[in-house]
Amino acid sequence: MIEKLGMSGYGFYVWTSFALAFIVMVWNEWRARRRFRAAWREVEVRIKALEDHE
Amino acid sequence: MWKFLHQFASPPHVYRLAKTLVPWLALPGYGLLIYGTIAGLFFAPPDYQQKDAFRIVYVHAPAAYLSMMAYMVMAVAGGIGLIWRMKLAHAVAASAAPLGASFTFLALATGSIWGRPMWGTWWEWGDPRLMSELILLFLYIGYMALRNAIDDTAKADKASAVLALVGAVNVPVIHYSVEWWTSLHQTSTLLDEGGPAMDAAMLYPLFANIIGLTLVFGALLLRRVRSEVLKRERRTRWVRDLVLNPGAAG
Numbered sequence: 507m508i509e510k511l512g513m514s515g516y517g518f519y520v521w522t523s524f525a526l527a528f529i530v531m532v533w534n535e536w537r538a539r540r541r542f543r544a545a546w547r548e549v550e551v552r553i554k555a556l557e558d559h560e
Numbered sequence: 561m562w563k564f565l566h567q568f569a570s571p572p573h574v575y576r577l578a579k580t581l582v583p584w585l586a587l588p589g590y591g592l593l594i595y596g597t598i599a600g601l602f603f604a605p606p607d608y609q610q611k612d613a614f615r616i617v618y619v620h621a622p623a624a625y626l627s628m629m630a631y632m633v634m635a636v637a638g639g640i641g642l643i644w645r646m647k648l649a650h651a652v653a654a655s656a657a658p659l660g661a662s663f664t665f666l667a668l669a670t671g672s673i674w675g676r677p678m679w680g681t682w683w684e685w686g687d688p689r690l691m692s693e694l695i696l697l698f699l700y701i702g703y704m705a706l707r708n709a710i711d712d713t714a715k716a717d718k719a720s721a722v723l724a725l726v727g728a729v730n731v732p733v734i735h736y737s738v739e740w741w742t743s744l745h746q747t748s749t750l751l752d753e754g755g756p757a758m759d760a761a762m763l764y765p766l767f768a769n770i771i772g773l774t775l776v777f778g779a780l781l782l783r784r785v786r787s788e789v790l791k792r793e794r795r796t797r798w799v800r801d802l803v804l805n806p807g808a809a810g
Contacts, residue, residue: 510602513612519677520615523670524597527619530666531593531776534659538783545787546803549794553803 569646572798575789578782586779592772600765607762616674618765621750622773624667627696628731630660630777634703635728638721648785650717651792653724654707655784659777661700668693671745679744688737689745692730699727713792 513520567573600618607614634656641649671690672682684690703720710716738747750756756763793799 513615514606516611516613516677519613519673520601523616523619523673524601526669526673527623527666530623530662534662534780537658538780538787541787542783542790545790549790549799550803552794553800557804 569648571648571789571793571796572802574648575786575793575802578786578789582779582782585775585782589772589775589777589779592768593776596765596768596772600762600769604762604765605759610678613674613677614762616670618769620667620670620674621766622769623663623670624693625770626773626777627660627664627667627693628734629774630656630663631696631699631724631728631731633781634660635724635731638724641717642721642725647717647792648789650721651785651788652781653721654717655781655788657700657703657707659780659784661697661704663773663777664693664697664700668697675744684744687744688741689734689743692734692737695730696727696734699723699730703727 511517511521596618600615604615606612634653637649637653637656640646641653668690671693675684676682703723706723707716707720710719737743738745749758750766758766790799
């Protein structure tokens, strides 16, 4: 198992690449969700303010 | 036919359709990525020359492919927005840019990490494949900076679409750079004339990751499009109804 994780001496390069890919995927998901929540909140605040004004 | 196509110019229709499609793209997409990653890391045999270092291909190749595909989505959507004045197309283009930039960064970073043990260098400034991919990253950054610099959305849409269309010339340059010029980068393994030059045990996980990442890109793009549509349509009646009755309007 340890030998497999060592990737025949290229472990640092292989695992760093996969770790980077994981970070990029998590970041993309998080940003997409955060953007949507922010857009929704912005619209909600605006519309509720208009409703109160009316 | 035209009625069917016209639906895609309707923001409420696209907003609801995107919500429906996201899980159908994300779930199989992430499933394929999990399969491709596990099979690529632990079950594919090592390469006879590169040994286990070749496994970086399971991250690098899908990211590089998506970096170009996202740009084409951005440029085509920008072009549609310019020609047919379709605001939704500009929303798609704006949504594709940060995703494409992140995949370009990943392709460059993993390529550099792969290059160190294989070529003996992290980076080669004179290499056409590396430089054209770096230009692609600058194009994405320029596109996003241009959009952020212009307050008027309509003007930002037009200016950024022109930039996206002009920059599209770089995409075939990236693809053919290894054939047109001398490069450290290998020629295409998958699009070889005689078929993919890889063993099936290596190839299937790679295909799984390429298809999986494409589906995930679709899901992420649609999520971002929904945010863009909400922001752009914030003054409309349907958004007002949606916010006041989120359950009823979907």
